[in-house]
Amino acid sequence: MLKRSLVGLLCLVLCITFEGYGQKQYQWKEKTEDGYTYKYVTNDPMGARFYQLKNGLTVVLSVNKKEPRIQTLIGIRAGSNSDPADHTGLAHYLEHLLFKGTDKFGTLDWNKERAYIDRIDSLYTVYNQTTDAGKRKHIYHIIDSVSGVAAKQAIANEYDNMMASLGAQGTNAHTSVEETVYEENIPSNALDRFLAVQGERFRYPVFRLFHTELEAVYEEKNRGLDNDGRKMYETLLSTLFPTHNYGQQSTIGTIEHLKNPSLKAIREFYNKYYVPNNMALIMAGDFNPSYVIKKIDAAFAYMKAAPVKEYAPAPEKPIKAPIVKEVFGPDAESVNIAFRMPGALDTRSSVMLTVMSMVLSNGKAGLIDLNLNKQQKILGASAGVWSFKDYSVFLLGGKAKQDQSLEEVKKLLLEQLDLLKKGSFDESLVKAIVNNAKLAELQGLEDNGSRAESLMDAYIKHKGLQWTSDVAYLDEMGKVTKKQIMDFANRYLAENYVLVYKRKGEDKSIAKVDKPAITPVEVNREARSTFLESMMKIPVTPVEPQWLDYKKDIQQSKIGPADVLYVQNKENGLFRLYYRFEMGSWSDKRLGMAAQYLQFLGTDKATAEQISKAFYNIACNFSVSASSEETTIAITGLQENFAEAVKLFESLITTCKPDDAALAALKDRLRKSRADNKLNKGAIMRGMIQYAMYGEKNPYNYQLSDQELTAITARELTDLLHGLMGYKHSILYYGPEPLATLTPAVQKAHVLPTTFREAPAPVKFTKIDQQENTMLFTDYDMVQVEVTWVRNTMNYDPANTARIMLFNSYFGGGMGTIVFQTIRESKALAYSTYAVYGSPDKKDERYTIRAYVGSQADKIGEAITSMNELLDDMPHTEKIFTTARDGIKQDIETERINQDGIIFSYLSAKKLGLDIDYRKEVYRAVDSLSYGDIAKFHDDNLRHKPYTYCVLASSKNVKEDDLKKFGAVKKLTLPEIFGY
Known part of the structure; x- marks a missing residue:
């Protein structure tokens, strides 16, 4: 359910109508199959x-044969809640270390390495207990020296490489307050190999390469210090929960504890919580459950159950008056209001909280x-729920418009709570909420990730014991009445909240984790x-790739001058209809604004609010989006409401009325959003990269100027919307309606001209040549420094696709690649790093190489030098090359493009000048490629070439003279980056 996500638990019998969705009995049953x-x-x-296996291990299996892949999650019911109070961050440390191997893999010779x-x-135990700074430095120097010797026996990233060799995707893990979960998406035919690795992985993990991984955690902590959203989250929790570990123990850990790690404490935590009766293995995908359970039992039978004492906090005292906190940072201002609510174990309260x-x-x-977003009384606002086991958090959030105070935002948000408590909403809204929730579940069933996450969430919160609930x-949601919502709101929502203002300003409380000396x-x-060698000998059943044949997989027709591309939905009653225009903001800068303006407009027959309600009541939706060269209208929902949804939208876009007040409010909000973009480091870096690729005039800063924005009138935007259907566009449909009856249905609602008007010629942007090393620098108040390398190369050629994919898989596109191994694993210079050779999305465009390092400011020189060395000289590792090549083939073998993905695959191929599924040629070509081929590719395109470096950092931490060592420095202003 919805307490996890709107695409959590989903309906398997997809063709059912909503009227027949409920009225079912949900009871536990038991069955024995194959022992x-x-x-x-x-x-x-x-x-x-x-x-539940004999040793207590919980296994939950959900079969979905949509594609030959399996989403796997291995979860432990222990997160930061369970950290020792004097070693916060320990569960998260351990998560990182579970990727380092055991005494059987990740090591050349365990007997030599063990000492x-x-x-x-032992050294870390002494280090942890030592307070004298000089002595600590000396001990750490010894740790560094011994670690260097130990590393000679270690095989870094062997786990990642094993997963890559299996064809796994999404290799990752996460730690939260109540859980640590290890994630893999594997091909179905790799199941036996996967279980061999996982069974070994948890048997006896070795905490090798610890001090370099510890430095990666330091970097993760510093990234959090630069994240205003993360700081707000931690402030909310620490204030809401002055007793519970939700608020008292940071998941990443305090700086003091990060500086004083204890391997002994980590091992004790592992022994205490990583026991089978506190673990679950979840699988969702294509497999035979009777076969799988036997294999899982065999792989994990060695594990022994042990008593686990769950975290049992003292109840929190009620909050009797608002508690106000402030968080400072460079990003845009906002306000959050949070209420402490009953936890997920209280099912009835959870249902009420979701509906409310x-x-x-x-x-x-x-x-x-x-009342707020539609009427543009605020820049943006929302409400939501964080659902934990012991307590949940009900959250209101909002951002201020231009010249609007955060206090005004708070007042507007609380006014909505008053309306809720007074029952100032129509009871029919509850029915619409349930119908839309069911629609979302229908849409999400095919995703194995959603299935697995829902099942894991249930295990973490209640070991799956409340799965009936x-x-x-959704049935319980449907029983909720208006009075019950009002009673619930009046009971729980009063002056008992925590209010956090995120204000713009310097955060003087930040104390970064300093860089230790690491060799x-x-x-x-x-x-x-030898373990990897034996694992690879486990037989696998080949999986045949499936290619698209666009001529067979897509039916084509015409409605007037418009092409129709059609794929039938034979699985359920959902439809997706698109109008795809071959024009975007490069043809008319006003298009993006017009697309936003439409949601605030009404017609002669209905207001904007009434139109929104009408779509929501029939569980349908529409969106209009304008990219640089395309504009797409999407209408989605239940096929039974197709005609009504299309009619509603067509009426809106063709008869919408100019609204000067709505436009004035939109302009104010756009100005504020544009100002906020200049405060966001991600937005700034994206602009810097576009500047590096295209020069001073680039797609990123091709925006409406302030003067142009001011001059736009309501009439010209509605004229643009009214006339949009007169421009050339295609009609795309995925749904259950047969093409023969769909065509007249669309033709009736979608009025088209005899011939299309010619769209305005788009502005052309041309990628520039990097003639010499240049450092683009932008000052930003941050702890870390981020550097992106940019270089444009040759024009697109489909013959290069296999070579480029193989190069990226080998060089810098993942955790098992050369770049990640060198910069993070060996040198501990960054938490995040990559280097990829990017392909254009249309023919006659150029490729671009992009590399990235995010590190501490005092490491910038080392980080840049290390990446430059790799760009100039790529190490040869046949093992990684073979893994990369096999991984590409396995990905293609198990990839299934279906539904409207078939149409969009065809359109993407068409933009590249292709009329076939390019994967077929890649699959054939990749076997013929040798390491020499990608080495030559590297030398021709990367080696000793000039680059543009995009450096985002605080000028207090990075000196211009240090940057000049790598190239001429050009300081970019925010108006240069954004175009306004």
Whole structure:
């Protein structure tokens, strides 16, 4: 359910109507199959099987044969809540270390390595207990020296390389307050190999390469210090929960604890919580559950159950009056109002909380949506729920318009709560909320990730014991009455909130984690453990790739002058209709603004608010988006409401009335958004990269000037919208309606001219040549420094596609690549780093190489030098090359492009001048490529070439003279970057 996400638990019988969705019985049943007993819930749309092995390990399996892949999650019911109070961040540390291998993999010779690992363990114990700065520095120097020797026996990233060799995708993990979860998406035929690795992974993890990984965690902490959103989150939790560990223990850990790690404490945490009766293995995808459960049992039977004492906090005392906090930072201002609510274990309260939050904010027809966002009384506002086991958090958030105070935003948000408590909403809204929730679940069922996440969430919160309530969640939502919502709101929402103002200004409380002295360690790229060799001998059943044949997979027709591209939905009653125009903001800068303006307009027959309600009531939606060269209108929802939805939209876009007040408000909000963009480091860096690629005049700063924005009238925007259908566009449809009956249905609602008007010629932007090394620098108040390398190369050639994919997989496109191994694993210079050779999206455009390092400011020289060395001289590692090549083939073998993805694949190929599925040629060509081919590609395109460096940092931390060592420095102003 919805307490997890709107695409969490989904309906398996997709063709059912909403009227027949409820009225079902959800009961636990038990069944034995091939010697294994499992439990299931009747009418569970995911058909989830809940097993508990003899040692207590929970296994939950959900079959979905949409594609030959499996989403796997291995979860432990222990997160930062369970950290020792004197070692916060420990669960997160451990998560990182579970990627380092065991005594069987990740090592050349464990017998030789072990003595050094034990020595490092002892040194950290002494280091942890030492307070004298000089002595600590001396001990760390010894740790660094011994770690360097130990690393000679380590095989860095062997886990990542094993997963890549299996064809795994999304190799990752996360730690939160109540959980640590390890994530993999694997091909179905790699299941046996995967389980061999995972069974070994948790048997006896070795905490090798610890001090370089610790530095990566330092970098992660520093990135959090630069993230105003993260600071607001932690401030909210610490204030809402003055007793509970939700608020008292940071997941990444305090700076003091980060500086004083204890391998002994980490091992104790592992032994205490990483036991089978506190773990779950979730799988969703294409497999035979009877076969899988036997394999899982065999792989994890060695694990022994042990008593686990769950975190049991003392109850929080009620908040009796508003508590106000302030957070400072360079990003845009905002306000959050948070209420402490009952936790997820209280199912009834969870249902009420979900419905209540959506009455306020559902994106279309909630009180906040209509009263604040639709009327543009605020830059943007929303409501939502953070659902934890012991408590939940109900959150209101908003951003101020130009010349609007955060106090005014707070007042407007609280006014919506008053309306909620008074019942100033129509009872029909509740029914619409439930119908839209069911629609979202229908849309999400095919995603294995959503299935697995829902099941893991249930395990973390209640070990799956309340799955009957979870399956019945939507039915329970449908029973909620207006009076119950009012009573619930009046009971829980009073003066008992925490208010956090995010204000612009210097955060004087920041104390970054300083860089320790680290000597680069060996990564032994060519080495393979005997375990890896044996794992690779486990047989796999080949999977045949499936190619698209656009002529067969897409039906084509005409409606007047418009081309129709059609793929039938044979699975459920959902449709997606698109009008795709071959013109965008490069043809008319006003298009993006017109697309936004439309949502605030009404017609002679209905106001903007009434139109939003009408769409929401029929569980349909529309959107208009304008990119640089295309404009896309999307209308989606239930096929049974197709005609009504299309009619509603066509009436709106062809008869919308100019509204001067709405336009004035939109202009004010756009001005504020533009100002906020200049405060956002991500937006600034994106602009710098475009400047590096295209020069002074580039797509990023091709914006309406302040004068142009002011001059635009309501009439010219509505004229633009009224006339849009007269321009050339294609009609794309994915849904259950047969083409023969769809065409007249669309023709009836979608009025087209006899011939299309010619669109304005788009502005042309040309990528520039990098003639010499140049440092583009922009000053930003931040702890870290971010550097992106940019170089434009040759024109697009489809014959290069396989070579480029293989190069990226080898060089810098993932965690098992040369760049990641060198800069993060060996040298500990960054938490995040990559280097990819980017392909254009249309023919006659040029490729661009982009590399990135995000590190501490005092590492900038080392970080730039290290990346430059790799760009100039690419190390040769046959093992990584073979893994990269095999991984590409496995990805293609198990990829299934379906639904409207078929249409968009065709359109993308068409832009590149192709009329076939390019993957077929890549699959054939990649086998013929050798390391020499990508080495030559590297030398021809990257080696000793000039680059434009985009450097985003604080001028207090980075000196211009240091940058000049790498190239001429050009300081970019924000108006140069943004164009306004």
